Amino acid sequence: MINEFLYGLSYPFKTMKLFFKNPKILLLSVVPLILNFLIYGTIFYLAVVYLHDHILLLSESVFGSGGAFHFIINYLLFIATFFVVLFVCYLLFVIAGGLLCAPFNEAISQRVEKIKSGSLISSSKGFLSDVFSSIKSEVLKLSLLFSITVPLFLLGLLPFVGFIFAGAATIFSMLYNTLDFIDYPLARRNTGLKQKIKLVLSNKPLSLGFGATAFLITFLPGINIVLRPMLVVAGTSLYFDRFSQTV
Template sequence: MRELATGARYLMQGQRWVAQHGRLYAFCLLPALIALVLYVALLVLLAFQAGDLAVWATPFADDWSGAPRNLLRLGFVVLLLAVGLMVAILTFTAVTLLIGDPFYESLSEKVEESEGGLPDGPDLPWWRELWTSLTDSLYVLMRALALALPLFLLGFVPLVGQTIVPALGFAVSGFFLTLELTSVAMQRRGIDVRTRLRMLRARKGLALGFGVPLAATFLVPVVAVFLMPGAVAGATLLVRDLTGEAGSGNRPEQGETTAGY
């Protein structure tokens, strides 16, 4: 529970940090706004095409009577839209970080400087950093989908789908959101995505405390836009904790522990 509270506190500290740096905060809203417009357009397009896709995917039902055929294709449309929404939630952060790489890199550096200075790390050309961000995001997405899709299918199981599955879904989404958001500060230290995953697995409570509240708020797209800069700032503070660099202002209070799980 202490680790969960510590993770949530880093999230709040990140939001407070950007609130105190209004000009930088406004500057860093642009990538999330661009990503939001892109995702809304794609989801609207999917909604308009879902009926035609359902007909295309179920040719075997052409000879069925009206009610069973319509019920099958309606179910396919609902499933398709739900999968589209799930993929949008899982990829929104990654796409926003890719679009806004220079924005969030600058923001994260400012946070590091305010907390004691930038760490030593590899000096890579911008194109190499962008390629690393893209491949890391694809890796994270594949790992997230490997867990999210079975949970989605279990969601149709009575009782389990309405109780256990949503809780597990938020936990999975929250953990991978934390994994994605820490990429900015982790790459600065030359820490690859697999090592990052191991570090967060060792501190699951910290990762979940940071990511689960964020995943819940990211269900509302407009809220996600306004929270993204603070989420990047908070993730930077969390990385400084993971690597033992946390400034005195961000260490857990006396009596708390940051021991790994």
């Protein structure tokens, strides 16, 4: 169990050789990298400006302005705001990045599949049909993400017991990230969402390990922009190394 968790935890970094040794994959990653930079940069800036300004107004209306107490309150609110911004940016980045970069991520995944299996299972209608399947799958996954993560996040704001729900949201996000990044080859095989979830849960330690690294990478500003294409490579590769036999 521990070995599977550690294997999943380190797996994205094990595939860096596969990522950097294939010029076509690197080339296909350029556009997603630029899009991710524009998407996350815009979301982060707008979220910081909007939330920070509104929290400052709330602080001044409740606690007044000036003085050491007001300074301490603002400092604590700034820290809290920063983590809220990170979470909001994480959700919006997963949505916008997943949908807008879907054609490029699909192309990267197909390239990895050819390397790992020597062939490619794709729709008889061609690449555009595969992209459509990928986008459709993204929408279904995002519905799942929002229906569970948002309520858990809101419950996580409750005093005393909030940390329990925050922990549950983190664990779910780890499993979701594994589902998200192994989904490209699954979507090409027209695998249903229930079967995908069952597949992820069939090896929880592996899924939690891989998902923990993927969650951390997608959560941290800057790192998520650069390394997200690598996670597409890692997720597709992990599917063929560990999950393909159980589908």
